[in-house]
Amino acid sequence: MSSPKPIKKAVFPVAGLGTRFLPATKAIPKEMLPIVDRPLIQYAVDEAREAGIEQMIFVTGRGKTAIVEHFDVAYELEDTMRERGKDLGVLESSRFVPGDIITVRQQVPLGLGHAIWCARAIVGDEPFAIFLPDELMIARQGGGTGCMKQMVDAYAQTGGNLISVLEIPRDQVSSYGVIDPGAQVSDTLTEVTGLVEKPPVDQAPSNKIVSGRYILQPEVMRVLEDQEKGAGGEIQLTDAMARMIGTQPFHAVTFDGRRYDCGSKTGFVEATLALAMEREDMGDEVRAIARRLLG
Incomplete structure (x- = not known):
């Protein structure tokens, strides 16, 4: 089997309104809310860079310019810091080569699937990663790697489509998307035969929940362009992925690390x-x- 195409592009759907964090998010994108001293979006971008991803595609909405500005050069700030003898290294992770940050606008909030579809022209015919910044994925202490790096390593073996999953207590599965597992390829890699959104506990096919990181083939854009609405009257990414299962390899990577639901x-x-x-x-x-x- 030939080696799969490398993952060099990542889509970050960041057009949401952040209503759970009002009034803080009235003027500040929720992705810019800091965990200690780094905004949520920075953690996701750093995770992408660790995995070898070079181009970041932000799908934004109205009032989200601060996200792009965070990764821009702040001349006045840097000049002032230099004059005062401050270390500019703290800004290094927010610097990008020109052209490595691209934004597209999701004019109407029609769902996660629609947000991903908005990036179709930039993704083109290449496989790509997706990051949901609300899901803060932290590597295991003591030398672990990030979630996307673990997925990229698995992708090099399997190709196709991958999603990150976490095992949770079975009595909590009704709040999440859950995979229907097939063959256990390794300790952390599982074949996916189906996806179920928020199943009743007694009907859940497993306790492995989808956790906000994806590697998908470009064919998912062809499925999303049908604009079929699912749960909540929105265009759901889960529905599009479910339609691809059986037509291409589809696996789940159990993340060896910690997840924090920063959407709550x-x-x-x-x-x-x-x-x-x-x-x-x-x-x-x-x-x-x-x-x-x-x-």
């Missing part, structure tokens, strides 16, 4: 605390604060 306020707070406590420059102080508050 409690998940956002949990992520902030967890990552702050791991920081060498503030971990001890944050743990002391936590103990004091709990005492």
Whole structure:
């Protein structure tokens, strides 16, 4: 079997309104809300870079210019920092080669599938990755790799389509998309024979939930262009992927790491605390604060 085409492009659907975090998101995109001192979108982009992805495609909406500006050169800020002898290294992760950041506009919020379809001209005929920045995926402590790097490594063996999954307690599966598993290829790689959105606990085919990272073949765009509406009257990516199962290889990679649901306020707070406590420059102080508050 010939080697699959490398994954060099990633789509970030960031056009959502962020209503769960109002009023904070009235003027600030939810993807720019910081976990400690880095915005959510930065964590996702850093994960993409670790996996060897070179071109970031942001599918944006009205009021989302701050996301693009975050990855732009801030001349005034940098000049002021230089004059004051400040280290510019803290800005390095937000710098990009011109042309490596591309934005497209989703004018009408018609669902995740529609947002991905909006990037079709840039994706072209290449396989591509998808990142949902709300899902903060953190590598295992002690030298683990990021979620997308684990998926890219698996993709080099399988080709086709891959989704990241996590195992959760079975009594929680009704809140998530769940895979119907086929053959167990390895400890972390499972064949996918079907996808079920928010199944009743007693009807769930597994306890492996879809967790916001995807590698898909460009044919998914042909499926999405039919503009068929699914749950909630929106064009669903899950429906398009389900139609591709059986026509191309489809696997799930069980992520060896941690996931924080930063689309919820409690998940956002949990992520902030967890990552702050791991920081060498503030971990001890944050743990002391936590103990004091709990005492």
